[in-house]
Amino acid sequence: MTRKQKIMFAFAMPALVAVAAVWLLVGRWHEQLAIERWSSDHRALVESIARVIEQELANDDELLAFTARLPEFSSLSAVDRVRPAINGIPGDVDVGKRRVLDALLAGANHHIAVAAVLLPNGDHYLAHPYKVQRSLRKYNLADRAYFREATRTRSRTVSDSIIGADGIPAVVIDIPLINREGELFAHLAGVVPLGHLSKMVGQAQIAPFDHAMLVDGQGLLIGHSLGEAAGDAVERRKVAHPLLEKMRISGQRTEFAVWSEASGSEWLGFAHRLDSGWTLILSRRLDEVMAEYATATRQITALVAVILLLTGSIGLIIAIRVTRRWEAADQELLAARDGLEKRVAERTADLTESQEKLRQSNDFYLTVLEHFPAMIWRSGLDARCDYFNATWLEFRGRSLAQEVGEGWVEGVHPDDRERCVSDYLRDFEARRAFSMEYRLQRRDGQYRWILDVGRPFFDLDGQFAGYLGACFDVSERHDAAEQLSLTASVFSHAREGILITDAEGIIVDVNAAFTTITGYSRADALGQTPAILMAGHQSQECYDAMWATVKQNGDWQGDIWNRKKNGELYAELLTFSAVPGEDDRTGHYLGIFSDITLHKEHEKRLEKLAHFDLLTDLPNRALLNDRLHMSIAAARRKETRLAICLLDLDGFKAVNDRFGHACGDRLLVEFAQRAVAILRESDTIARLGGDEFVILLNDLIDIEQGLEVVERVLDAARRSYELDGELVGVSGSAGITVFPDDGADPEVLLRHADQAMYLAKREGCNRYFLFDPLRAAE
Ligand SMILES: Nc1nc2c(ncn2[C@@H]2O[C@H](COP(=O)(O)OP(=O)(O)OP(=O)(O)O)[C@@H](O)[C@H]2O)c(=O)[nH]1
Structure with missing residues (x-):
């Protein structure tokens, strides 16, 4: 695929996807719009149909009220003739009423099928037509809700649906009859069979709705658009309808909804509460409504698609033009990239070479560090050691993992451990170089004296990064130092006088006993030769012989008479030795003597005694x-x-x-x-x-x-x-x-x-x- 094709594809595909998405969205949006439009268009119609129904009911009501006001219904003249067996008065008694009622029921513009006059106790006074009276299944209606309501309110009451006294489902209009004394002496009831109510919501009355229902205050179906054909046999059943539920929740007088039936068909419609408390439900199939708006939907969708395609095409044209420029620029970029890549390759080669040198250098330093004769360690910012070189690990006979952190401390001699760690931490805190000695256990278990020299190190930014240290086995030097210290102690505390001369016989040191014996202080003696002690008691030859013996044999021992600083003669037993220096030449001469004057005198006395x-x-x-x-x-x-x-x-x-x-x-x-x-x-x-x-x-x-x-x-x-x-x-x-x-x-x-x-x-x-x-x- 060429670049141009790629760009066209990149524009065309989203455009097509956008058209498809818009098609779907516009469809959904337009359906929603159609529902809302239909809803607003038909809301007034619903109210109009409801008013018609209410008007028809009002007509029935008015007709009955008019009848009640006629003189025939101002009193009951034959109460005494009421016979329960015939559910009221005989057909030929109080005929005035029956004539009026005949005229009432004969009228065409009402829905009342049966009329009745009830006594205040609920018994029938009469029912008309008389054949209906004779067939009544219920004589006393005192338990009927509408009867009790009318008695209580002494005003007209319309019932919810009931099963009439004649066994037919119906609604009843009850008008209490009040005499001049204001007493309620009877009820005039007009019975409207439910089949008559269905006529009010027949197809002709509810067009363009497909279906209508009338539901009484108890939620029972009292009429529907198909009931007209069913006549009086309207099923009086409980109605469960989404609109009723919605209305119950909202409390609104008119509600609109779209719902689906179990069969899958979708409906939309209105519910409207009538003045009587009944509810009128008018509904229409959704697909029929949508069919009405289909043309408009298609037109809008097509328009949007055309706009999108046009927009896409313009975009495509622009894209192609831009693509050409891009391609030109691309060529330049490619050329530039080639040049850049060449330079990058050159730089990469340089860099690789540098890195190789750096790696070799690192390897070299690492090798040096690892195998440097000194034991090297490093600690981080937390003062914990994180590196020990191979020399250290070899000395300790342990792995790096064992030594890092606090591990190495285990090797420090228990007597040195506390001092060693606390000194280290103190100097670490102060970022101060340190040098300390402690005993560290070697792999053979032997403790060796270690000189540990540590100093802080810093990264390239000059930030403190930790400590580096080098350790040296100084056991021999340490032992020598101890030996030296012992020797020094012996030198200082010896009872024998000790003098040390250099190779030329110049006194370089004398001990305290020297001063005690000879009276010459150290300052007196240094820089002099042992000749300061010569007493003249022995001949020069004697001294020369002594020196010759020392030089030849390495030492000389004998008694010698010398003279103290105060001039007093004293005898000493002197051992004079040559101390070898470097390259086997005499470095120093060591004279050790004790004062044997008393011994000599005693000896002299003994000798005298003997001779x-x-x-x-x-x-x-x-x-x-x-x-x-x-x-x-x-x-x-x-x-x-x-x-x-x-x-x-x-x-x-x-x-x-x-x-x-x-x-x-x-x-x-x-x-x-x-x-x-x-x-x-x-x-x-x-x-x-x-x-x-x-x-x-x-x-x-x-x-x-x-x-x-x-x-x-x-x-x-x-x-x-x-x-x-x-x-x-x-x-x-x-x-x-x-x-x-x-x-x-x-x-x-x-x-x-x-x-x-x-x-x-x-x-x-x-x-x-x-x-x-x-x-x-x-
Ligand atoms: N004071 C003193 N008398 C001594 C000492 N040694 C010996 N004598 C005495 O010296 C005397 C020596 O005796 P003699 O040699 O017989 O004395 P003498 O009177 O000289 O007699 P001749 O030698 O025979 O002439 C004795 O009486 C010894 O006791 C000494 O060390 N001191």
Whole structure:
């Protein structure tokens, strides 16, 4: 189908549909219009027919009223002749009335078929014609509604339909007869059979209506247009009619309606209430009414269709012209579209390329993010975590679904959980970057220290979009920090002094014990070298050796004498170690020392006890032995002589006895001092015990040199001593032996000296003897 055909079709189809719709609508509309028109046209006719019926009834009424006013009906002259058996007075009694009634019934322009005179109690006085009186089926009519109504109102009353006393359905006109005294003495009743009423609504009377009905006040059918033919045999039945129902509801005197019968035929018509209370229903078949208006309907519909078709055709022509322009414009549009599509294709290709690059870029960043060595997370505006990278999930050994939201918190160590969550939420609220450490359970169940660094991130519009964070396993650093903290604590609280120098030996740190021991504050020590502690007690070589050992072996341990800031000497047990730095070179030196001055002094005391005589402070026997061995060795090495002199005081016991032991002690001390003052540094005088001493004279060139010294010592011994204010005198006896002349063995040499001293004592004391082997043999 071409474009033109499409447009024509687009116009033609709605036009045809519109014509069809208008056809139907106009048909329906015109039917409605025809009904309304018919209704308004015939409303007046209905009222006119009703007036005719009412007029005819009024005529009957008037005729009866006229009769009632005649003298024959001014009284009842033969009431006493009434016989129930003949339903009233005999036919030949009160004939005046019957003559009048004959004349009444003989008239042609009324509908009264029977006339009757009733007594006030309802009994018949007479009925006319007489043969009707004789055939009456009901003698007393006091129970009739119209009779009671007329008696009560003392005025003319028209009844609804009844079954007459003669058994024929009829309506009755009752006129009460009032005498001059104003008493109601009788009723004059005119009976109109229903068949007579049907004559009022015969076809001729109701044309152009098809059908008419008269309904009494009780809703009973009392006449209809077909009743004329039925005569008196009009069926007195209850009428159920839509118009009656409508009238009952509306209360209107005239109602119009359209209704359908069960047979399917449609009717329209009017109901009109008469003055008597009866209702006249006039109806006509709808199809007949519509047939009257069919021509007009067809004309209007055709006119509308022509107008529509004309309008449609004009529209079609315009559409075709417009279509041509559209087609031209369309061609331009197509050309423009082709160009546009080309550009779109080019742009799409560019865009696809860009998207591909973007996708690759995204894939790259996502891959980087997923497998970045750090554990990465993200949270949204609600502070709940909605992303964890593969590194995190791998660390935790859990799925993303398990970790998102609050899931990850389950992995935080129970002791850290509250702090971790509250710190996070606090910083989140403040949109503040944070850095915190907590323990997070790894997939193997082990808790690891995690450094979690989070910061807020913002979208392209600068709106806050959540938090991004990266976590690092810092357990080793954390352990190291703890270790460092422990080390620092040990460093601070150690009882040993600790100093740390750099590779050049410059002190970089000292602890509190260092200050306590040395008196140098940290500020005093930093930047100095350990040389500040040098006391001059050890030689520089000693220090150099120490440093050399440290550098070679990594450490050195030993006792060392240093000097405190206040100049006091102290001994320390020092461990000096090299601490390796990077690339295995010494980074620092660590010195740990404890103050062992007391220990040293104690040791010194013990040593002194072991080698010196407590009283005189001279070497004792043990030290003498050592020295003797050393002196022998030295003399042998130097090839010199060694004189060994054993000296025993004379008369010492008497001093003790006379002055006491303490004075004896003082004498011994005095003698020792005198002897030491005489001897050289390299010589030795030892106390063997009591008043017995040994003198070693080294490096003797000849024996005389030694003898001279011994004489001087003996002279010193002889000098008086002041004890308790008195001068006391003792002397000494000595025996001398010479190495190597008299022997080489220390014991032998001492024994020889003892032998010589024994001789000196024996010869009178206060003298000395050289060992003489010949005399010793005596
Ligand atoms: N005061 C004092 N007396 C001591 C000490 N050791 C020993 N003695 C006494 O020194 C005396 C030594 O005795 P001796 O050597 O016989 O006395 P002596 O009178 O010098 O006699 P000779 O040596 O034989 O000439 C004894 O009385 C000891 O009790 C000491 O440390 N102090």
